[in-house]
Amino acid sequence: MVLNVKDLVKRYGEETAIDHLGLSIDEGEIFGLLGPNGAGKTTLINSVLGLTKTESGHMEVLGKKLASNGNGVKKEIGVVPQDLAIYEDLTAYENVDLFASLYGLKGQQKKERVEEALEFVGLADKKKQYPKKFSGGMKRRLNIAMAIVHQPKLVIMDEPTVGIDPQSRNQILESVKTLNQRGITIIYPSHYMEEVEAICTRIAIMDRGRIIARGTKEELKQLIDFEEKGILLVDRPGEGLKTALKAIEELNDVEISQEGVTLTWGKGNQPLTRIMRIVDEQGYQLKGLKIQEPNLENVFLTLTGKTLRD
Amino acid sequence: MKLWKIAYTTFLRKSRDKQELLTSILLPLVLILILGSALQGNFTSQTLGNIPVGFYTEDEGPGRESFEEFLEHEEIREWLNIIPVSDYEEGVKMVNDLDLLVLISLPPDFSERISQGLEAEIEVLDAGVSELYPSIVNSIVRSYVQGGNLYFAVGSGPGQWMGNGNPGEGTEGATEVQLIERNTFRGDNEPIRGIDYYAVTMLVMFVMWGIFSGSQSLTEDLFTPMKIRINTAPVSRLNYFIGKNFGVLGTFIVQILTIILFTKYAYGVNWGENILPIIGISLLLSFVAISLGIAVALISPSENASTSIINGFVVVATYIAGGFFPINHGEGILSLVRNFSPNYHAQRGIFHFLYGTEPGALTESILWLLGITLFAFVISLIFGRRRISEYL
Numbered sequence: 001m002v003l004n005v006k007d008l009v010k011r012y013g014e015e016t017a018i019d020h021l022g023l024s025i026d027e028g029e030i031f032g033l034l035g036p037n038g039a040g041k042t043t044l045i046n047s048v049l050g051l052t053k054t055e056s057g058h059m060e061v062l063g064k065k066l067a068s069n070g071n072g073v074k075k076e077i078g079v080v081p082q083d084l085a086i087y088e089d090l091t092a093y094e095n096v097d098l099f100a101s102l103y104g105l106k107g108q109q110k111k112e113r114v115e116e117a118l119e120f121v122g123l124a125d126k127k128k129q130y131p132k133k134f135s136g137g138m139k140r141r142l143n144i145a146m147a148i149v150h151q152p153k154l155v156i157m158d159e160p161t162v163g164i165d166p167q168s169r170n171q172i173l174e175s176v177k178t179l180n181q182r183g184i185t186i187i188y189p190s191h192y193m194e195e196v197e198a199i200c201t202r203i204a205i206m207d208r209g210r211i212i213a214r215g216t217k218e219e220l221k222q223l224i225d226f227e228e229k230g231i232l233l234v235d236r237p238g239e240g241l242k243t244a245l246k247a248i249e250e251l252n253d254v255e256i257s258q259e260g261v262t263l264t265w266g267k268g269n270q271p272l273t274r275i276m277r278i279v280d281e282q283g284y285q286l287k288g289l290k291i292q293e294p295n296l297e298n299v300f301l302t303l304t305g306k307t308l309r310d
Numbered sequence: 311m312k313l314w315k316i317a318y319t320t321f322l323r324k325s326r327d328k329q330e331l332l333t334s335i336l337l338p339l340v341l342i343l344i345l346g347s348a349l350q351g352n353f354t355s356q357t358l359g360n361i362p363v364g365f366y367t368e369d370e371g372p373g374r375e376s377f378e379e380f381l382e383h384e385e386i387r388e389w390l391n392i393i394p395v396s397d398y399e400e401g402v403k404m405v406n407d408l409d410l411l412v413l414i415s416l417p418p419d420f421s422e423r424i425s426q427g428l429e430a431e432i433e434v435l436d437a438g439v440s441e442l443y444p445s446i447v448n449s450i451v452r453s454y455v456q457g458g459n460l461y462f463a464v465g466s467g468p469g470q471w472m473g474n475g476n477p478g479e480g481t482e483g484a485t486e487v488q489l490i491e492r493n494t495f496r497g498d499n500e501p502i503r504g505i506d507y508y509a510v511t512m513l514v515m516f517v518m519w520g521i522f523s524g525s526q527s528l529t530e531d532l533f534t535p536m537k538i539r540i541n542t543a544p545v546s547r548l549n550y551f552i553g554k555n556f557g558v559l560g561t562f563i564v565q566i567l568t569i570i571l572f573t574k575y576a577y578g579v580n581w582g583e584n585i586l587p588i589i590g591i592s593l594l595l596s597f598v599a600i601s602l603g604i605a606v607a608l609i610s611p612s613e614n615a616s617t618s619i620i621n622g623f624v625v626v627a628t629y630i631a632g633g634f635f636p637i638n639h640g641e642g643i644l645s646l647v648r649n650f651s652p653n654y655h656a657q658r659g660i661f662h663f664l665y666g667t668e669p670g671a672l673t674e675s676i677l678w679l680l681g682i683t684l685f686a687f688v689i690s691l692i693f694g695r696r697r698i699s700e701y702l
């Protein structure tokens with residue numbers, strides 16, 4: 001087990017940031033920690049890394065207690081802080097090189113690893129430049145390179161894509177997947193539902209210092225019983241079609257919209273063949289059917305009654 | 311290994327800071343030149359009328375009375391601030407510490423020798439920081455001696471020459487009283503020039519501005535996201551911090567060497583034959599600056615507050631040490647307060663090394679500087695614990 005947390009409690013004054021939280025993460029996962037701002041994701045990470053005092057709880061990283069096994073375990077972990085932690089007056093190369101040294105790399109091996117890390121985040125051609133001149137996305141990527149240069153077994157990336165352009169964002173998401181394919185376990189706290197859904201193999205949903213649900217995204221979606229939506233793509237749908245469709249009892253709702261006809265049905269009750277027959281009978285040509293899958297946003301909404309982003 | 315990497319990287323970063331280079335190296339070089347050439351000019355006229363002059367005598371005779379009366383004259387009081395000194399050694403020490411710029415002393419047998427027609431001496435001892443002060447005092451004393459006042463006083467009646475006084479020298483007969491001019495700092499009677507003085511005080515002040523570096527070396531990592539990286543890296547926080555301060559110390563070495571060597575060769579400043587002890591004191595002072603910087607970072611509630619504290623402290627510490635111009639401490643509160651000024655101890659140590667007659671002064675300065683460093687560390691430990699744990 002890469003991470004094992006039991007009954008963790010962390011308070012800031014009166015406020016309980018982590019509330020009797022338990023969590024275990026297996027090797028090889030990209031583990032998403034999904035929760036809105038202030039859910040306690042960063043506090044959880046900081047507690048686990050021993051960066052903040054906790055009121056109570058048992059924590060193990062890579063099978064060891066961090067406090068008692070300091071540097072041994074630390075070498076196996078790479079941490080990408082939520083806020084940029086780079087020295088603006090060192091070049092990209094020097095930034096990465098400094099931390100390579102701190103993690104005990106030396107000589108030729110260090111040089112290779114630094115080059116590799118910069119290459120990996122796509123900054124190889126900018127290695128001699130100062131981050132002062134970097135875009136937000138480039139700084140974020142440097143932030144990552146500094147944390148992976150020592151090739152850790154576990155990488156914790158706290159919201160690495162906040163405030164950056166889509167291109168950098170995609171590149172970061174791709175690189176997370178690549179790291180994972182190399183056998184590195186990744187813990188990925190984020191409040192971006194789409195990102196977590198796109199790359200994570202397992203997800204825990206966090207709210208107010210607690211984990212309220214966990215599993216693969218499919219498992220999470222099954223947790224809730226909601227309606228599915230589809231849009232029937234036809235040219236100029238008329239009232240006749242609408243009435244005919246309404247006769248199908250599995251359909252909960254039928255609305256004419258700009259694109260075509262929006263249909264809603266209960267989960268797993270998709271009356272596809274009958275819909276197609278009616279379209280045909282009414283003399284329309286079916287151009288397509290867009291089915292809207294349930295997403296984690298719905299899951300979160302159902303579980304907490306809140307949206308992920310305000 | 312890691313330690314040196316951290317030190318080297320810190321040094322590298324600091325040396326890239328152009329503004330820092332400008333203010334820590336170029337500015338002192340310019341100021342030394344400006345202040346050094348101003349010492350003989352403007353600068354002194356402001357302090358005229360307040361030249362602290364000590365007066366010491368064990369003579370009980372009429373010669374003393376007359377001289378004292380003379381010093382009471384309004385015209386003279388306009389120029390000199392006469393401070394009676396009860397002990398000769400004490401007076402010399404005050405001159406050495408620049409509490410007095412000049413010490414006038416009459417020997418115990420002053421009246422007697424004059425009444426016997428022997429040659430008498432008035433000694434004028436100066437600190438050698440300026441040519442102007444002693445020359446003013448000398449000419450005042452000379453005017454007294456040559457004016458023949460003494461003879462009227464010591465003699466039995468007005469206009470009557472004393473003992474074997476040689477009338478052959480006419481009214482110039484008064485030259486039998488010798489004016490002995492001495493300099494406490496160096497025997498050769500050559501005063502310290504303004505530029506020599508300011509090279510020392512400005513070096514000291516600009517090393518003290520390094521408090522900012524000490525403070526920053528702590529705050530930039532402790533109170534920023536960088537602390538996450540450092541705390542999760544397999545290197546102890548203390549180790550990292552020590553490495554950082556070695557790097558900062560490196561920048562101090564460059565600063566100190568540049569200032570000393572440049573002023574030595576370009577301005578001809580007297581740094582003595584062997585500059586190593588001066589580098590040593592300066593480095594010790596940079597230690598003081600770093601430790602004070604850490605303490606300030608830990609006790610001040612905000613970045614702004616710490617900037618104000620540091621600015622205020624350095625200016626006051628420089629002022630009371632006589633860094634901007636020699637000042638009169640007297641024996642009052644100022645002479646106590648100046649002990650809290652690291653500048654004072656560093657300057658005293660350097661001046662004594664270069665010109666001094668008190669061999670103990672250097673050791674004393676070093677002990678004071680070490681004491682201040684220790685004090686800063688104690689403050690850091692007391693306030694630092696709470697502050698650091700708050701931030702984690």
Ligand SMILES: Nc1ncnc2c1ncn2[C@@H]1O[C@H](COP(=O)(O)OP(=O)(O)OP(=O)(O)O)[C@@H](O)[C@H]1O
Pocket residue numbers: 012015017035036037038039040041042043044082159191
């Ligand atoms: N240093 C601190 N002092 C006081 N309260 C804090 C501190 N750090 C976090 N908190 C509080 O703890 C709670 C959890 O914050 P945390 O930063 O862990 O949330 P998060 O899930 O990481 O949010 P985000 O998505 O904004 O990063 C919040 O209510 C926050 O206000």
Ligand SMILES: [Mg+2]
Pocket residue numbers: 041042043082158159
């Ligand atoms: Mg966070």
